[in-house]
Amino acid sequence: MPLPPWDEVWLAVRTVIGPSLGAAAGVYLLVRLLLGMRRAPLAAALAVGAGGLAGTWAGEAMPLRLDPEQPLMASAWLTAAGQSLGVWRPAVDPAPPLPPPRYWLPWLALAAVVVETLVRWPRWPWFGAWGLRGLVVAAAAVLLTPAEQRAEEPWLLPAVGGVMLLAWAIGRQTARSWPKGWPALLAACMAALGAGVMLHAHSARLTDLLLVGFGTLAGIGLSARFLPGDQGPALAAAALWLPGLALTAHHETFSDVPTWGLALVGLAPLGLAALLPAGFLQRWGRVVFGLACLAALAPVGAALFLAVRAVTLEF
Amino acid sequence: MTRMLCTLALVTLMSAPAAEATEAKFSLTGNNTKVTFVGTKPNGKHDGGFRNLTGMATVDGSDVTSLKLSVEIDVNSIYSDNNQLTQHLKSGDFFDVRKHPKARFASTRIEKSGEGWNITGDLTMLGKSRAVTFPATIEASSFGLKLKTEFTINRTQWGMTYGKGRVDEDVKLAVEVTVAK
Numbered sequence: 434m435p436l437p438p439w440d441e442v443w444l445a446v447r448t449v450i451g452p453s454l455g456a457a458a459g460v461y462l463l464v465r466l467l468l469g470m471r472r473a474p475l476a477a478a479l480a481v482g483a484g485g486l487a488g489t490w491a492g493e494a495m496p497l498r499l500d501p502e503q504p505l506m507a508s509a510w511l512t513a514a515g516q517s518l519g520v521w522r523p524a525v526d527p528a529p530p531l532p533p534p535r536y537w538l539p540w541l542a543l544a545a546v547v548v549e550t551l552v553r554w555p556r557w558p559w560f561g562a563w564g565l566r567g568l569v570v571a572a573a574a575v576l577l578t579p580a581e582q583r584a585e586e587p588w589l590l591p592a593v594g595g596v597m598l599l600a601w602a603i604g605r606q607t608a609r610s611w612p613k614g615w616p617a618l619l620a621a622c623m624a625a626l627g628a629g630v631m632l633h634a635h636s637a638r639l640t641d642l643l644l645v646g647f648g649t650l651a652g653i654g655l656s657a658r659f660l661p662g663d664q665g666p667a668l669a670a671a672a673l674w675l676p677g678l679a680l681t682a683h684h685e686t687f688s689d690v691p692t693w694g695l696a697l698v699g700l701a702p703l704g705l706a707a708l709l710p711a712g713f714l715q716r717w718g719r720v721v722f723g724l725a726c727l728a729a730l731a732p733v734g735a736a737l738f739l740a741v742r743a744v745t746l747e748f
Numbered sequence: 749m750t751r752m753l754c755t756l757a758l759v760t761l762m763s764a765p766a767a768e769a770t771e772a773k774f775s776l777t778g779n780n781t782k783v784t785f786v787g788t789k790p791n792g793k794h795d796g797g798f799r800n801l802t803g804m805a806t807v808d809g810s811d812v813t814s815l816k817l818s819v820e821i822d823v824n825s826i827y828s829d830n831n832q833l834t835q836h837l838k839s840g841d842f843f844d845v846r847k848h849p850k851a852r853f854a855s856t857r858i859e860k861s862g863e864g865w866n867i868t869g870d871l872t873m874l875g876k877s878r879a880v881t882f883p884a885t886i887e888a889s890s891f892g893l894k895l896k897t898e899f900t901i902n903r904t905q906w907g908m909t910y911g912k913g914r915v916d917e918d919v920k921l922a923v924e925v926t927v928a929k
Contacts, residue, residue, distance in 0.1 A: 444914070493912050501909050530875045533840060533847065579847070635836040638910050685840030685847075747832060 437632075438748050449641050453488030453648030454655075457481065461656040473612070473662020477653055478550040481670050484649030485539060494641035495539050499532055517576050535681040537576040538642070542670040542677075544569045549605065549669035570597045570673075577677045579684055593699075596676050600702035603709065604668030610711035614657030617664045619708070619729050620671040621650035623701040626733040627675060630698050633740035634686040639678055646674050672702050689743040697736035704729035772890040772929070776803035776819055780927040783821060786920040796828030796837070798851075805895075805925070807888045812865055815888055817855040823873075824849055841910045842903075848874045858886075867897070873906040884923075892928035 436442070460483040464476035489495040498505045499513055515521045517531055548569055552562035574594035583590055607616040624646035631639040653667045679699030683692065707729040708714065714722050784797035803819035824845045828834045838845040855869035861883060868881040882899035900918050 448913075493909060496909065501904065501907065533844065535840065634839075635832055636839050636841055637836070637914075638841045681840070685844060687835040687838040687845070747830070 437746075441748070445641070445644055449488050449494075449644045450648040452490065453484040453645045454652040456487035457484030457649040457652030458656045459483070459652075461653050462660060465656070465660040465662055470660075470662050473657075473660075473664070474550050474553045474666050476662060477617075477664040478546045478666035480653050480656070481546050481649055481667050482543070484652055485542070485645060488645035488648050489539075489641075494638050494645070496536070497539065499536070514576075518572065519575070519580075533685075534577045534579055535639075535642075535677075535685070537573075538674065538677045538681070541569065541573045541576065541673050544572070545601070545669040545673050546666040549601075549666040553663070553665065566601055566669075567598065570594050570601065573597055573673050573677065577680050582684055593676060593680060596700060596703065597673055600672035600676065600705075601669055603703060603705045604672050605665050607705050607708045607711070608663050608665035608668050611708060612657065612661035612663060614654035614661070614664065615726075616705055616708060617650045617654030617657060617667050619654075619705060619726060620668060620702065621647050621654055622730055623675060623704065623733045624650060624671070626730065626737050627678070627698040627701060629737045630690065630694055630733075630740045631678070631682060631686075633744040633746060634682050634688040634690045634695065635744075636682060636686045639682050639686070642678055643675075646671065668702075668705070675699060675701050690740045691743060694736045694739035694743070697732045697739070701733035701736070704732050770890065771806055771808050771814075772893075774805040774807075774893050774927045774929070776801065776805055776817075776925065776927065778825070780925060781819070782922075782924045784922045786922075788916045788918070789914060790916075794828055794830060794833055796826060796834070798822065798825050799827060800825035805893050805927070807890075807893065810889045812886050812888050813858050813860070815855070815858050815886065815893075817853065817867070817869065819853045821851040821853075822849065823851050842908055844874060871901070871906075874908065876906045878905050890929070893925060894927075895923070895925040897924075898922045 457480040461476045461480035464479055465473055468475065485495070499509055503509075513532055514537075517534075517537065545566075548565045551557075552565060571594055574590050574597065578589055578593060604616065604620070624643045628640045628643035628647060631643055650667060650671060653664055657664055676699040679695050682695045682698070707725040714725050778798075778800045781801060781803070782797065783801065784795065787794050787796070798821045800822035801819055802822075803817065805818075806814075806816045808814035823843050824838065826834060826837055826843065826845075828837060837843055840847075843851075852872040853869055855867055856879075857868040859866045859868075864883050864885050866881055867884050868879065870877050871880045872878075880899070880901060882897055884895055884897035887894040898920065900920050902917050903919050904917050
């Protein structure tokens, strides 16, 4: 597999990975130091926001404005969201164009982070917490799947929603069982390998977005090695980020990367299930733990293998 | 009676020249119309174009100002000097072909400018329509049309915003039409 030229790698490190990793690590450490271990989820949540913004600031891989020439107005955003969700139709004809499905990804990741942070307050009933998570996942499944694709493949909507919700549940549980950052670090590796798949799918933007995920999760995971804590909100964002980007790649890219390769990137967060038997793994030492980590990365590793086999990159 | 016949003949003779200046229609296809582009980046450039398009050009005799152009480009027919780049251009990073398979141009006005002409029209790409004006050399008659133009657009005006610092925003377009009846 030929590697990109050094100046391209350095550009990605300088403008995407470095800023996201630095911002996420810095914010997590600061908030965790100031507010203590009980507020670690809040630290992780703020770190996700900082890392995401810092990583996309220079390359503009993730525009937040609906129209690059107009400032973002709340009314316009709400109208676009309502139309995209199919909640209402505009009165004007022709209707204003809808943003691409990937536009909603950062907002959905933000919603996941906020929900996962809020439900960690004591006294939240379990059905309330899962109801909120379900709402975010349902919105994500609808917003990230184009209407034409929903009509052609009706099974896709529940499948996407199911994967996201399951990944969210797994991430939540592993974040509590492994406070020293291993789930976030593994999720970061998944994002990095997924970025390799997107590179072979000929999408620089999606590659960058996964590198933002890598930098942010790595920053949080590495920081948690020093100041442990529950990184659940970060893993909630990852549970939507990877499947959402894989879905986007499926309907936006043109390459010989097989559909299964892209699907495995979307399924990657489920690999964290290998860390669920935490007590068992922590008792049986590093070798068993290492094998569990490899098992967690196996699906997305297979995706990269399929991509490299299908596409020979030329730089 | 004779006077009436003479008057009728005179009217017929006077209207005959006007009947010669009929509207000529030319069908535009990828065979007679070439649309190419040059995209640049800090350390190089790439050439490409679009193979398939359909359209119509109508003109009143040799009156170039009456020329009307309407073209629909099949964006999926895009090609470039690098196969990977072609697939990248089709993706959501640039043309997002699956969502926006067609690009369109419709002229609204043609004016004399020095020794050539200025064509103004609406260029629609990625669902956004923007007015463009560009210089062109045009030779038009009822029997054929030749048009040649080169101009630059800023791709970000049509929402093609990705690649800041990696790919230049200005793209050179060239169009050449050679069609005869």
